Amino acid sequence: MIAIVVLGPSGLATGRRIAAALPGAELHGFAPRVAEADVAFDETAEHLRDLFRTGQPIIGVCAAGVLIRSLAPLLADKHSEPPVVAVAEDGRVAVPLLGGHHGANDLAGRIAEILDGVAAVTTAGDRRFGLALDAPPPGWRVANEGAVKPVTAALLAGEAVGLSVEAAEEDCGWLRKAPFTESATPTAIARQGGGGCHVLVTDRSAAPDPQTLVLHPATLALGIGCERHAPPEEVIGLARRCLDESGLAPQSVACVVSIALKAAEPAIHALAAELGVPARFFDAATLKAEAPRLANPSDLVFRETGCHGVAEGAALAAAGAAGRLVLPKIRSARATCAIAQSPHIIDPEAIGRARGRLAIVGIGPGDAAARTPEATAALKAATDLVGYRLYLDLLGDLTRGKPLHGYDLGEETARVRVALALAAAGREVALVCSGDAGIYAMGSLVYEQIERSGDPDWERVDIVGIPGISAMQAAAARIGAPLGHDFCAISLSDLLTPWDVIEQRLKAAAAGDFVVAFYNPVSQRRRTQLATAREILLAARPAETPVVLARNLGREGERVTVTTLDSLDPEMVDMLTLVLIGSSATRAVPRPDGGAWVYTPRGYDRKNGDSA
Numbered sequence: 230m231i232a233i234v235v236l237g238p239s240g241l242a243t244g245r246r247i248a249a250a251l252p253g254a255e256l257h258g259f260a261p262r263v264a265e266a267d268v269a270f271d272e273t274a275e276h277l278r279d280l281f282r283t284g285q286p287i288i289g290v291c292a293a294g295v296l297i298r299s300l301a302p303l304l305a306d307k308h309s310e311p312p313v314v315a316v317a318e319d320g321r322v323a324v325p326l327l328g329g330h331h332g333a334n335d336l337a338g339r340i341a342e343i344l345d346g347v348a349a350v351t352t353a354g355d356r357r358f359g360l361a362l363d364a365p366p367p368g369w370r371v372a373n374e375g376a377v378k379p380v381t382a383a384l385l386a387g388e389a390v391g392l393s394v395e396a397a398e399e400d401c402g403w404l405r406k407a408p409f410t411e412s413a414t415p416t417a418i419a420r421q422g423g424g425g426c427h428v429l430v431t432d433r434s435a436a437p438d439p440q441t442l443v444l445h446p447a448t449l450a451l452g453i454g455c456e457r458h459a460p461p462e463e464v465i466g467l468a469r470r471c472l473d474e475s476g477l478a479p480q481s482v483a484c485v486v487s488i489a490l491k492a493a494e495p496a497i498h499a500l501a502a503e504l505g506v507p508a509r510f511f512d513a514a515t516l517k518a519e520a521p522r523l524a525n526p527s528d529l530v531f532r533e534t535g536c537h538g539v540a541e542g543a544a545l546a547a548a549g550a551a552g553r554l555v556l557p558k559i560r561s562a563r564a565t566c567a568i569a570q571s572p573h574i575i576d577p578e579a580i581g582r583a584r585g586r587l588a589i590v591g592i593g594p595g596d597a598a599a600r601t602p603e604a605t606a607a608l609k610a611a612t613d614l615v616g617y618r619l620y621l622d623l624l625g626d627l628t629r630g631k632p633l634h635g636y637d638l639g640e641e642t643a644r645v646r647v648a649l650a651l652a653a654a655g656r657e658v659a660l661v662c663s664g665d666a667g668i669y670a671m672g673s674l675v676y677e678q679i680e681r682s683g684d685p686d687w688e689r690v691d692i693v694g695i696p697g698i699s700a701m702q703a704a705a706a707r708i709g710a711p712l713g714h715d716f717c718a719i720s721l722s723d724l725l726t727p728w729d730v731i732e733q734r735l736k737a738a739a740a741g742d743f744v745v746a747f748y749n750p751v752s753q754r755r756r757t758q759l760a761t762a763r764e765i766l767l768a769a770r771p772a773e774t775p776v777v778l779a780r781n782l783g784r785e786g787e788r789v790t791v792t793t794l795d796s797l798d799p800e801m802v803d804m805l806t807l808v809l810i811g812s813s814a815t816r817a818v819p820r821p822d823g824g825a826w827v828y829t830p831r832g833y834d835r836k837n838g839d840s841a
Contacts, residue, residue: 230255230606231286231336236273237262240290240318243344247288247316249626250343253609254288255602267597267605274299286312286332288340293324300327312336320344331364360406362428362442368400368574370480372435372443376426380442383426384408395431396481397446400574404428404444432481432570434473447483448571450552451504452544453497454487454530455564461499467561468500471568475556483575484509486543488516488534492584493689496564509547509581516542524557544569547580582655585690587648589675590659591666591697594783595623599703604695608659615648616661623784624661645674653686665699669720669748700807701746704779707789709818709826711777711809715743716829721758722749728758735762739769744815744829747808751799759799759808766810767794775817775827777809778802791817791825 231254235244241263248254257280258266259273270276277299280287289296293315300313304327312333315324323340325333329350337348363377371377383390384407392409394401409428427441435443451471455464472479485501487494489510501508513535519542520526526537536542540558548569556568588607593599608614608627618635621628634651636644648660662670672694679687705712717738723731738745745766750759766774772795780788780803792801794810802808815829 230609231288232257232268232280233288233290234273234277234280235259235263235266236289236291236295237318241265243316243318243320244288244290245626246320247290247340247343249629251339253606255605255609265597268602278303281311281313284309284311286314286328286336288314288316288336290316290318293326296326314340316340316344317346321346322349323347324349329361329364334361334364360403362444365444366403368447368483368576370445370447372445372478372480373437373439373441376439376442379440380426380428389425391425391427393427393429393431395429395433396448396570397430397432397572397574399572400446401430404430432478433476434478445478445480446574447481447506448574449477449481449483449555450544450547450569450571450575451482451485451500452487452540452542452547452558452567452569453485453491453500453564454539454543454558454566455491455494455496457494459494459496459563461496463561464496464564464566465500465503467559467564467566468504471556471559471566474559475568477555477568479504482506483571484547484577484580486511486547486581488513488536488539488543489582489686489689490534491539493691498584507577507583509577509583511543511546511581515546515581519545522554524554538567540565540567541569543567543581547571547575549573549575549580583657585652585655586657587652587675587690587692588657588659588695589662589666589672589692590695591662591664591670591699592620592623593664593698594700594703595620595663596783597625599698599783601695601697604697607693607695608661610657611659612657613648613651614659614661615644615651617644617663620661620663623663641671641674642678645671645678649675649678649682649684649687649690652690652692653684662697663700664703665697667694667696668699668701668718700748700779700782701809703782704746704777704789704807704809707779707782708777708791708809710828711744711775711811711815712746713829713831714812714814715741716746716812717741717743718746718748719762720748721762722752722755723758731758732761732765735765739766742770742812742814744812745810747810749804750802750806750808752804756799759797759802763794763797763799770794770811770813774813775811775815775825777811777827778806779809780806782807791827 233244233248233254234257235241236259248256255267257268260269260271281300281303296315310328312328313326314333314337323337325337334350341348389410392411430444432448482504484506485508487497489512492510497508516536520537522545523538523541531537544567548571552569552571555570558565558567590604590607613632615634621635634647648658652658666672719734774794776792776794776797778790818826
């Protein structure tokens, strides 16, 4: 995630413009001067150093000197430093300070486009030829960064530098901006230049040579078939062996591919992570169409999967019509592997589909300041946002440019089913809930729908729960610490739970002397349940027991008031109110401003007379 660091109000507008235009950007504000930011900090230098240590790209909307002085103690290895860009507060100039060939130059150029300013790029290769050999375009990897410097120096000095292309010839246009001497083979390069510098483009493994820069284009697709729950170490070992024995470079693997039936297989995702590439999956019909090109078609595989070969078929499907099988499938005990080669760079985003991910996101009460960084990151990463229309409206700029799937109250099941269907199609979906998604929200409904549907595509979705601040937490924090001892939460809505069950739980909470948080205390139709709950609790605890009424938490019109159990009137409560009822130990302490703090002691007075 890109950190946009703003130190004062004069740079806030520029920071916001950059954040709105860059996917994965997060606004970091100096707390004493910048009130509205995704992340607040108090110590500028230490915050910058923390970001730099974790490899996070930094855009500082401030003087370059601030960034230089703050980060100078950490500068040691230019090959590992993240991009750092200084941007003038008025947005007219973007200067890449560090990590120029690790994305800072490109980032400065992008910022200049956003702000209609200038990117002050100073790296020699970029200035002279418009290319950076150690920061190639997407789909390329540098095998030996140590050779970048001598090769670039030779080009800048006007010396002859050979270029040999063994793979992805039509994708080498970016290299031909520089005055290379074209050669047909590495051997011809050696004959031409003697001990001079060379660039070799190949998808084969190449021995390290300080004078030869090896660039690997992503032209290989690694097809995998495996039994259910095959050991990841077996699949990784098989893939490594296949690459080694065929003399192919792991850096040229564009993606790991398989059949959609295996989209949730841990071993396949472990292999993709090991190689640092995406995993992509094809449906059976797509792989069935590859049957004429398979080296080892199998009727048994067809009966089990609907295609005649998983590893070979997936590899060929990824490599495209012009691709060829360079390694027919090889078996291990529980897996198969095949490799296909494309004459062009393979774009994983354009083939098959990803596993698909559903983030069940709790956004807290609604205010951005009460939303966790993890939730904000998930919302930014999502391709689609699904939720109640009001909750989507609360997200503000985070919805910009994303498909929104908004629903009304009462359409909870429809929300969940659409979210699962989108994720099953390979999308990265955020199901947006207020408070915490696992507390009287959509989390449980997601798993219920998966269980009821029996849809295997839904079962294979990667699901992650992202917690948020619940209404009872927010209410407690506003008023003091009423949840300081044992507590429970009860929904008074009988739409999904029979009232006799709710009543039984109320009596148990009263007998156990729990602090109780009432969700859904009333509605336009339900006006008697809260009064009944009050009477049940009054039978077990004092009439003066503190009660907290928290309405519209984290939103415009927020109001938190304190009353007593005896004085609680259902007319004081509406659908937007959370009711917190103390235990017999809960205290209300007067405040100087006329209000009250409410807290429940962590211990009991009878224990050594100390409740701390």
